[in-house]
Amino acid sequence: MTIVKKALPYFLAVVASFIAAGIFIALMGFDVFKAYSTILFTSFRTPNGFIQTLLKFVPLVLQALAFTIPLTAGKFNIGGEGQMIAGGIGAAVVGILFSSLPAYLLLPLVILGGIIAGAIWGLIPAWLLYKFNINEILTTVLLNFVALALIDYVCTGALRDPGAGHPTTVAIGVGGWLPLFMKNPPFHAGIIIAILVAIGVYIYTARTTGGYELIATGANPRAAGVFGIKVRRMFVLSLLLGGAIAGLSGAIEVAGVQHRLIEGMQSNYMVLGLIIGLIAKGDNRVVPFVAFAIAILEVGASAMQRTLMIPVEMVFIVEALILLFVLLSDVVRRK
């Protein structure tokens, strides 16, 4: 099939969801065209808009990959949020405890702390699955709640910043901050990490034997097992990788954006990550592009709320509708 043919259903889905949401916007008494031009072009009108989009892209692409990598092996990781929080906690704790270390030591430690903490959060469901065959959907979801409790504990406990009005820890050492390309607006180097991860994931899944085994496991675990692939290990590995990447997104949030751990820093990134992953139909290669498109919408949404007073939720509806229409186009095409 040609690229055009493949892209067509996406295009139609986007158009259809814009029309559907447009009707609502019009009914609510807003100017549809103004709303949409704000949503679509904010990212490209000013350098600031573009930078905001790139910053938004970082957690979105990482969360989506945290979902699609296990999905490649046929496992559902709905715990990206918990893993991101765990990663944030790991990064913040390391950053605070060793705050006096120089940057060339502290920054890698902070990032690594996030990755490891996220990986551990992914490893728990993986181990339960491996050992006791407990469904990973259940455990990953439940661990989100555990992580929420944990971040509350950390942010109100010993590391708390008493001066802040919101549950927050004290700042991590300056050495742990991600370097900035630009001070105003602050544009941190997380984008480089995210792009490297996306490329790494692409190389791993599309080029390596391990990645092939991951795909084969997802395509038919029984057949993969018969032909010598250690399927259960692939399950564990996939959830571990997913957790590590989600953890990384938490670490970047701490080291690049907040410079401390703040309750609520996970935002709604996981849900958006799921939507991105599903729109991309689980294809790791497509994820970065969809993530970028969603980042544009998200940035446009905030601008729209600021200038036109249309609630940001409208864009969330658009995103969900896109997903719905993409899935629908699959059903229609099957015959």
Next chain:
Amino acid sequence: MDNQTILELTNVRKVFGQTVALDSVTFSLRRAEIHGLLGGNGAGKTTLMNILYGLYRKDEGEILHKGKKINIQGPKDAIRQGIGMVHQHFLQIGNFTVLENIILGTDIDNRYTMKTQNEEKKILDLCQRFGLDVDLNTTIDTLTVGTRQKVEILKALYRGVDILILDEPTTNLTPQEVDALFESLRVMVNDGLSIVFITHKLREVLSVCDRITVLREGKNITTLDRKDASEEVFVRAMVGDKMDIENSIYFATDQRSSFVNRLDQAAAFEMSSVSFINKDGIPRLKDVSLNIHSGEIVGVSGVAGNGQRELAEIVTGVIPVSHGKILLDSKDITHTNNQELFKTGIAYIPEDRLHDGFLPKANVAQNLILGHHRNQPYSDGNFINWKTVFKETREQIKEYNIKTSGPEDVGGNLSGGNIQRVLIARAFSMPSQLLVAHNPTRGLDIPSMDFVYQKMLKRREEGYATLLISEDLDELIRICDRIAVIYRGEILGILPRSEFDKYAIGRLMSGIKEENPATEEKALP
């Protein structure tokens, strides 16, 4: 159109991407007939019937039901018109009972209490009328494929269909089950039902069908009455002149010379006193000893479910040996895992192609390297060399005559027989000390069967060992050097080619052991 005709498809065309699956096909079905649908792999049989059953939309053409044009949008419409279908790979709910599976999706009388006596009575009635005896209260998981097929037929009958489509219903049945099925079909036809019967086995067609339609590469070639038909006519119609019947093994009449058993040589493969006890503690293989020499084809014959699957999986390292010892090239491989085995010289064609051997969501290239994906030239152990893989895949698509649009085609798009060809290509394309082939020609058309036999004989000439596990006795007799008969997990006897005798083997297959077996395993070193 005569008044006998109840269903007619005219000028049906269906295109998938660039493949023309059906090209102006015409098909008519009379009342109370069994109509055979024949054709090579990928000829479009399943597609045509899927259109009739509403699973695919046709691009062109018409469907006439009792002379009236009908529009079928989905299986629900089809059933409303009295058309039912039993698929090649059907789906049932494993932990539901037979009864529940049958009535699933239909209205029941006592909707709120879920009391199903009325339904049960109706089904029992059908069972009796058509000689389909099934216990309605057992769960599906515990049943054999043959019985599950009956459930599937009952499901259609229960919905009151008068046209029943059976897509390769006999591929997974034992000969006894096939006979029983045919008897039931006859009763149905006498009752006024019409049946479309897809198969690759000419003998079945000749024994049970009233009329036969042959498809070739999406076109219909001919429709014949049974009395005008013979095996050769069909083969000619199905493959054109492509097949060299004189040199085929399938039609061979001359006796092939038996393998000269160089008994002085060590066997290439040797299993001694191997047992396997399954998870539930039931012994499935008992004290099995079997050896295969280089350049020998050893067959394993038996009624399905007597331990063949376990034997295949033990040899290929999929399941662990409970007791005993296995040697390959004098190396102990008893506890070697299957990943190692595939690397060091075992190839495998599993019986259940869709579950055990195929990745429907992956593409053809990815399917072809499964199990060999860590070996040269496909991979250096860390990275897969897709360029080589694609090149090889293209060559194999040609050599093994796989009908597909290319290496990137999704596996699930292939027809049943073409999926089997992928498995065959995978197993033969890599050099292997031992090939374990379990019902390798299942679902293949005759030229492809012949091709597989040629390939096996080539292995034999090149001095490689082959273990052919098959339920098709004719197949075993055709190409094996020795045949071992398995019954309830035990090898009851091993016969050399000179002593092949259908009746002797048949007796052993049903567990009757002679007093003084001349050819026992112990006679061999």
